[in-house]
Amino acid sequence: MSYYQHHVFFCTNERDDGRPSCGERCAGDLRDYAKKKVKGLGLAGKGRVRVNNAGCLDRCDEGPTMVIYPEEVWYHYENEADVDEIISEHLQNGRVVERLRI
Template identity: 65%
Template structure:
Protein backbone atom coordinates (compact mmCIF):
# COMPACT_ATOMS: atom_id res chain seq x y z
CA UNK A 1 0.00 0.00 0.00
CA UNK A 2 1.63 3.21 -1.20
CA UNK A 3 -0.94 5.83 -0.27
CA UNK A 4 -2.14 6.93 3.12
CA UNK A 5 -5.76 6.24 3.97
CA UNK A 6 -6.22 9.96 4.65
CA UNK A 7 -5.37 12.58 2.08
CA UNK A 8 -5.32 15.21 4.85
CA UNK A 9 -4.90 14.80 8.58
CA UNK A 10 -5.62 17.89 10.71
CA UNK A 11 -4.41 18.24 14.27
CA UNK A 12 -5.96 21.00 16.41
CA UNK A 13 -4.11 21.94 19.58
CA UNK A 14 -6.61 22.34 22.43
CA UNK A 15 -4.10 22.13 25.28
CA UNK A 16 -4.60 24.09 28.49
CA UNK A 17 -1.83 25.08 30.89
CA UNK A 18 -2.11 25.09 34.65
CA UNK A 19 0.66 27.71 34.97
CA UNK A 20 -1.44 30.45 33.39
CA UNK A 21 0.78 30.74 30.31
CA UNK A 22 -0.67 31.24 26.84
CA UNK A 23 -2.33 28.16 25.37
CA UNK A 24 -4.62 27.19 22.54
CA UNK A 25 -7.23 25.69 24.87
CA UNK A 26 -7.97 29.08 26.44
CA UNK A 27 -9.23 30.37 23.10
CA UNK A 28 -12.10 28.94 21.12
CA UNK A 29 -9.94 26.08 19.79
CA UNK A 30 -12.23 23.23 20.93
CA UNK A 31 -15.32 24.87 19.41
CA UNK A 32 -13.52 25.70 16.16
CA UNK A 33 -12.17 22.14 15.92
CA UNK A 34 -15.77 20.89 16.25
CA UNK A 35 -16.86 23.40 13.62
CA UNK A 36 -14.13 22.17 11.24
CA UNK A 37 -15.28 18.56 11.68
CA UNK A 38 -18.87 19.59 10.97
CA UNK A 39 -17.98 21.61 7.85
CA UNK A 40 -15.73 18.88 6.45
CA UNK A 41 -18.55 16.38 6.93
CA UNK A 42 -21.03 18.69 5.21
CA UNK A 43 -18.72 19.23 2.23
CA UNK A 44 -18.24 15.49 1.67
CA UNK A 45 -17.09 14.85 -1.89
CA UNK A 46 -16.14 18.50 -2.47
CA UNK A 47 -12.92 17.60 -0.65
CA UNK A 48 -10.86 15.10 -2.64
CA UNK A 49 -9.87 12.10 -0.51
CA UNK A 50 -10.49 11.22 3.11
CA UNK A 51 -9.91 13.82 5.82
CA UNK A 52 -9.35 13.18 9.52
CA UNK A 53 -9.66 15.86 12.22
CA UNK A 54 -7.97 15.11 15.54
CA UNK A 55 -7.42 16.79 18.87
CA UNK A 56 -3.79 17.30 19.80
CA UNK A 57 -2.06 18.15 23.02
CA UNK A 58 0.50 20.91 23.25
CA UNK A 59 2.47 21.46 20.05
CA UNK A 60 4.73 24.15 21.57
CA UNK A 61 3.37 27.01 19.47
CA UNK A 62 1.45 28.46 22.43
CA UNK A 63 2.21 32.14 21.84
CA UNK A 64 1.00 31.85 18.24
CA UNK A 65 -2.21 29.98 19.00
CA UNK A 66 -4.65 28.73 18.50
CA UNK A 67 -2.88 26.52 15.97
CA UNK A 68 -3.53 23.54 13.75
CA UNK A 69 -1.24 21.56 11.48
CA UNK A 70 -2.22 19.73 8.31
CA UNK A 71 -0.36 16.63 7.18
CA UNK A 72 1.11 15.26 5.00
CA UNK A 73 2.42 18.71 4.00
CA UNK A 74 3.10 19.80 7.60
CA UNK A 75 1.47 23.19 7.01
CA UNK A 76 0.93 25.11 10.25
CA UNK A 77 -1.89 27.62 10.66
CA UNK A 78 -2.97 30.19 13.20
CA UNK A 79 -6.72 30.87 13.16
CA UNK A 80 -9.16 33.03 15.10
CA UNK A 81 -12.69 32.35 13.90
CA UNK A 82 -15.02 30.36 11.66
CA UNK A 83 -14.11 32.48 8.64
CA UNK A 84 -10.45 31.42 9.02
CA UNK A 85 -11.49 27.76 9.32
CA UNK A 86 -13.72 28.08 6.24
CA UNK A 87 -10.86 29.61 4.27
CA UNK A 88 -8.47 26.82 5.29
CA UNK A 89 -11.02 24.15 4.34
CA UNK A 90 -11.93 25.76 1.01
CA UNK A 91 -8.46 26.75 -0.13
CA UNK A 92 -6.23 24.07 1.35
CA UNK A 93 -8.45 20.99 1.52
CA UNK A 94 -10.76 21.57 -1.46
CA UNK A 95 -8.35 23.37 -3.79
CA UNK A 96 -4.93 22.20 -2.60
CA UNK A 97 -3.63 25.74 -1.98
CA UNK A 98 -2.27 26.62 1.46
CA UNK A 99 -3.57 29.90 2.91
CA UNK A 100 -0.52 32.17 3.10
CA UNK A 101 -2.03 34.80 5.40
CA UNK A 102 -2.73 32.23 8.14
CA UNK A 103 0.50 30.22 7.91
CA UNK A 104 3.03 30.25 10.72
Protein backbone atom coordinates in the same frame (compact mmCIF):
# COMPACT_ATOMS: atom_id res chain seq x y z
CA MET B 1 0.12 6.02 0.49
CA SER B 2 -1.33 7.83 3.48
CA TYR B 3 -4.60 6.61 4.99
CA TYR B 4 -5.92 10.18 4.78
CA GLN B 5 -5.27 12.72 2.07
CA HIS B 6 -5.18 15.39 4.79
CA HIS B 7 -4.93 14.86 8.54
CA VAL B 8 -5.74 18.04 10.49
CA PHE B 9 -4.65 18.38 14.10
CA PHE B 10 -6.07 21.19 16.25
CA CYS B 11 -4.14 21.99 19.41
CA THR B 12 -6.76 22.10 22.15
CA ASN B 13 -4.32 22.12 25.06
CA GLU B 14 -5.14 24.15 28.17
CA ARG B 15 -2.13 25.15 30.23
CA ASP B 16 -2.46 25.87 33.93
CA ASP B 17 0.81 27.74 34.39
CA GLY B 18 -0.22 31.15 33.03
CA ARG B 19 1.33 30.73 29.59
CA PRO B 20 -0.96 31.19 26.55
CA SER B 21 -2.77 28.09 25.37
CA CYS B 22 -4.88 27.25 22.36
CA GLY B 23 -7.63 25.76 24.50
CA GLU B 24 -8.34 29.08 26.18
CA ARG B 25 -8.88 30.63 22.73
CA CYS B 26 -11.89 28.50 21.71
CA ALA B 27 -9.74 25.92 19.88
CA GLY B 28 -12.06 23.07 20.92
CA ASP B 29 -15.14 24.84 19.62
CA LEU B 30 -13.42 25.68 16.34
CA ARG B 31 -12.18 22.10 15.99
CA ASP B 32 -15.76 20.91 16.43
CA TYR B 33 -16.85 23.46 13.83
CA ALA B 34 -14.19 22.25 11.37
CA LYS B 35 -15.10 18.60 11.90
CA LYS B 36 -18.79 19.31 11.26
CA LYS B 37 -17.98 21.45 8.21
CA VAL B 38 -15.66 18.80 6.71
CA LYS B 39 -18.32 16.13 7.20
CA GLY B 40 -21.03 18.40 5.79
CA LEU B 41 -18.97 19.00 2.66
CA GLY B 42 -18.50 15.26 2.18
CA LEU B 43 -14.74 15.51 2.68
CA ALA B 44 -14.42 13.19 5.70
CA GLY B 45 -13.34 9.58 5.67
CA LYS B 46 -10.73 7.14 4.43
CA GLY B 47 -8.62 8.61 1.67
CA ARG B 48 -10.04 12.06 2.37
CA VAL B 49 -9.84 14.33 5.43
CA ARG B 50 -9.64 13.58 9.15
CA VAL B 51 -9.93 16.31 11.82
CA ASN B 52 -8.53 15.51 15.28
CA ASN B 53 -7.74 17.05 18.64
CA ALA B 54 -4.10 17.25 19.58
CA GLY B 55 -2.42 17.81 22.87
CA CYS B 56 0.05 20.63 23.08
CA LEU B 57 1.77 21.27 19.76
CA ASP B 58 4.09 23.71 21.59
CA ARG B 59 3.19 26.73 19.44
CA CYS B 60 0.39 28.13 21.59
CA ASP B 61 1.97 31.59 21.65
CA GLU B 62 1.21 31.77 17.92
CA GLY B 63 -2.23 30.29 18.30
CA PRO B 64 -4.62 28.93 18.37
CA THR B 65 -2.81 26.56 16.03
CA MET B 66 -3.40 23.60 13.77
CA VAL B 67 -1.15 21.54 11.54
CA ILE B 68 -2.13 19.69 8.38
CA TYR B 69 -0.31 16.54 7.31
CA PRO B 70 1.18 15.18 5.15
CA GLU B 71 2.09 18.67 3.94
CA GLU B 72 3.27 19.76 7.43
CA VAL B 73 1.62 23.17 7.04
CA TRP B 74 1.04 25.06 10.29
CA TYR B 75 -1.75 27.62 10.66
CA HIS B 76 -3.06 30.02 13.25
CA TYR B 77 -6.72 31.05 13.10
CA GLU B 78 -9.06 33.31 14.99
CA ASN B 79 -12.61 32.42 13.99
CA GLU B 80 -14.93 30.35 11.81
CA ALA B 81 -14.14 32.48 8.75
CA ASP B 82 -10.44 31.57 9.04
CA VAL B 83 -11.30 27.88 9.44
CA ASP B 84 -13.63 28.10 6.42
CA GLU B 85 -10.82 29.61 4.35
CA ILE B 86 -8.39 26.85 5.35
CA ILE B 87 -10.95 24.18 4.49
CA SER B 88 -11.83 25.77 1.15
CA GLU B 89 -8.36 26.72 0.02
CA HIS B 90 -6.11 24.07 1.52
CA LEU B 91 -8.28 20.99 1.93
CA GLN B 92 -10.48 21.42 -1.13
CA ASN B 93 -8.21 23.24 -3.57
CA GLY B 94 -4.68 22.38 -2.44
CA ARG B 95 -3.60 25.99 -1.90
CA VAL B 96 -1.81 27.08 1.27
CA VAL B 97 -3.44 30.05 2.98
CA GLU B 98 -0.31 32.19 3.34
CA ARG B 99 -1.93 34.89 5.49
CA LEU B 100 -2.65 32.29 8.21
CA ARG B 101 0.52 30.24 7.85
CA ILE B 102 3.02 30.12 10.71
